[in-house]
Amino acid sequence: MSDNREIIENGLWKQNPTVVQILGLCPTLAVTSTAVNGLSLGLATAFVMAASNGAVSPVRHWVPREIRNPVYILIIAALVTVTDLGMHAYLLALHQVLGIFIPLIVTNCIVLARVEAFAAKNPVVPSVLDGLMMGLGLTFVLTLLGGLRELVGKGTLFSGIDLAFGPAAKQFVLTVVPNYHGFLLAILPPGAFIGLGLLIASRNWMESRKVAAQPLPPVALAAGH
Amino acid sequence: MSESVIKHALSTAGIMIAFTVVGTLLLAYTFFATREPIAKSEAQARMALFRQILPESLHDNDLLQDAIKIPAGGELHNREQTLAYRARLNGQPSAIILETVAPDGYSGDIKLLVAIAADGSISGVRVLAHKETPGLGDYIDIGHSDWIKKNFDGQSLAKTPDDAWKVKKDGGSFDYMTGATITPRAVVKAVHGVLKYFADHRDELFAAPAVMEKAA
Numbered sequence: 001m002s003d004n005r006e007i008i009e010n011g012l013w014k015q016n017p018t019v020v021q022i023l024g025l026c027p028t029l030a031v032t033s034t035a036v037n038g039l040s041l042g043l044a045t046a047f048v049m050a051a052s053n054g055a056v057s058p059v060r061h062w063v064p065r066e067i068r069n070p071v072y073i074l075i076i077a078a079l080v081t082v083t084d085l086g087m088h089a090y091l092l093a094l095h096q097v098l099g100i101f102i103p104l105i106v107t108n109c110i111v112l113a114r115v116e117a118f119a120a121k122n123p124v125v126p127s128v129l130d131g132l133m134m135g136l137g138l139t140f141v142l143t144l145l146g147g148l149r150e151l152v153g154k155g156t157l158f159s160g161i162d163l164a165f166g167p168a169a170k171q172f173v174l175t176v177v178p179n180y181h182g183f184l185l186a187i188l189p190p191g192a193f194i195g196l197g198l199l200i201a202s203r204n205w206m207e208s209r210k211v212a213a214q215p216l217p218p219v220a221l222a223a224g225h
Numbered sequence: 226m227s228e229s230v231i232k233h234a235l236s237t238a239g240i241m242i243a244f245t246v247v248g249t250l251l252l253a254y255t256f257f258a259t260r261e262p263i264a265k266s267e268a269q270a271r272m273a274l275f276r277q278i279l280p281e282s283l284h285d286n287d288l289l290q291d292a293i294k295i296p297a298g299g300e301l302h303n304r305e306q307t308l309a310y311r312a313r314l315n316g317q318p319s320a321i322i323l324e325t326v327a328p329d330g331y332s333g334d335i336k337l338l339v340a341i342a343a344d345g346s347i348s349g350v351r352v353l354a355h356k357e358t359p360g361l362g363d364y365i366d367i368g369h370s371d372w373i374k375k376n377f378d379g380q381s382l383a384k385t386p387d388d389a390w391k392v393k394k395d396g397g398s399f400d401y402m403t404g405a406t407i408t409p410r411a412v413v414k415a416v417h418g419v420l421k422y423f424a425d426h427r428d429e430l431f432a433a434p435a436v437m438e439k440a441a
Contacts, residue, residue, distance in 0.1 A: 033359075062240065063240065063244075064236075064237050064240060066237055067237055067240065067241050070241065071240075071241065071244050074244055074245065074248050075244070075248065077248075078248040078251050078252055081252055081255070082251065082252070082255045085255050085256065085259040085263070086255070086259060088259065088263050088266075089259040089262035089263045089266060090262065090266070092263075092266040092267065092269075092270050093270070153359075153360075154360075182359075182360040184358070184359065184360045184361070187359045187360065188359070
């Protein structure tokens with residue numbers, strides 16, 4: 001039970017793929033122009049990560065070390081293609097917005113990293129949980145970054161939500177700042193770098209405050225001498 | 226020794242092949258299972274776009290079944306072969322939907338879809354794809370402003386003489402927004418071009434036999 005708790009904490013916060021491990025920056029920087037884009041690509045990646053961890057874990061004893069990388073990549077690529085075709089069939093508008101970044105989930109190193117570092121050594125249930133939580137940690141950061149850029153750049157939140165959840169969801173689009181003239185920098189790629197930098201910095205700041213609040217363990221004092 | 230190496234290599238290759246076969250089967254199954262839904266939702270999306278630029282009262286045929294191929298290049302500047310869809314009312318040609326490219330946008334090609342009524346007037350224009358600067362040149366996109374509607378709906382070669390197919394800044398009759406003139410200039414030029422193309426080829430466009438459209 002405590003193991004699962006640790007997996008969840010690692011994925012969402014302690015080992016967050018984007019702001020701690022700084023992995024998979026290509027989609028992070030490219031698609032986070034709105035909150036909905038970030039959320040959608042994050043969820044698609046989380047699905048692929050849970051599925052690929054779940055697929056690799058049961059066959060982990062059968063895969064010889066020499067060919068583990070091609071086999072893992074094969075499994076990941078197949079699952080990404082299945083996701084890509086599924087979205088093309090049932091979420092066409094969203095598929096067009098995310099475009100090339102769905103097939104590119106294959107090259108997102110966080111997917112292979114979790115397969116290699118976790119699923120190849122652990123049973124199925126924790127592996128699926130790990131993939132899902134790492135994916136959700138990624139989703140959380142992508143959505144946050146997308147939301148920030150959208151808010152600063154366009155003055156709205158959740159624009160394009162109807163592409164992901166059907167026309168009925170259109171009412172959830174928030175115009176936070178009416179008649180906003182936009183701040184182009186946030187929408188363009190440099191905005192993604194600056195926004196991600198701010199997110200990493202604020203996470204580090206929160207962690208350092210947490211460390212400072214704790215009394216120093218006696219071992220550390222002894223080691224000082 | 227060498228025998229065991231060969232044996233090991235063979236079993237490794239066998240495992241790799243087994244995974245490849247399973248992966249291929251999974252992909253083949255998904256491909257066939259999603260082929261129909263993909264074709265269906267693409268056709269729906271295309272019809273939804275057509276309805277924006279072509280009133281349904283203007284045709285009673287199935288547009289997707291009455292397409293002809295337009296080769297790449299030529300006056301329409303398309304990078305690849307496109308399909309033109311013909312609208313007919315009671316068997317008579319009523320409108321055509323053409324794709325064209327404005328190759329001289331601010332950043333790259335602007336892909337346009339233009340519906341022209343049989344009398345040569347524009348029924349509607351939409352931007353299919355563009356890479357113009359967000360917040361500046363992207364007002365040509367219907368999602369950002371109705372510039373494209375206000376300026377082109379009902380336009381024709383008869384209504385606007387050739388030398389007025391320019392933005393107002395260049396002495397023509399089309400609106401533009403300060404700070405982004407290159408974008409509308411390119412769009413105006415491309416729409417003018419597609420109208421001239423239609424005027425030159427009207428009869429052959431409507432007379433050519435339809436091609437059967439295959440699922441993309």
